[in-house]
Amino acid sequence: MTETATAPLTGKALLSKVKELSTLPRRERAKQCGYYTITKNSQVRVNLTDFYDALLSARGIPLSPEAPKDGRGREPTYRVSVHQNGQIVIGATYTKAMNLKPGDEFEIRLGYKHIHLIQLSENEKQLIQSDDDADESEAEE
DSSP states (O other), rough: OOOOOOOOOOHHHHHHHHHTTTSSHHHHHHHHOOOEEEEETTEEEEOHHEEEEEEHHTTTTOOSSSSSSSOOOOOSOOOOOOOOOOOOOOHHHHHHHHHTTTTEEEEEETTEEEEEEEEEOHHHHHHHHHHHHHHHHHHHH
């Protein structure tokens, strides 16, 4: 049998070890990955909760948000709905997470049941602006 890890594994090391131990029961997998403690009575206690939290985190699904909660506003859910006026509001939480600033521009591309928002670079903005200026001068003539 493989030896027990001394420190709990995390990240890619945890994922690869779990895959390697896929034939073992879940408690034994958690123990082999280092998620256990030894009690005063020298009994081994497996920490399944910590093990599952670490697995979710290794797969990119953190359970506890990094930013402290201040009790104001809503928690981001990554889900929105269409309002009665037909608009979809993304919200400040997401624009802050993406470091977006007022005036940032996006191209909207429609797909089958999805929307792609593609942020325009400064060069792309200048090209669009010059095309718009050319269209305006043609309209004046």
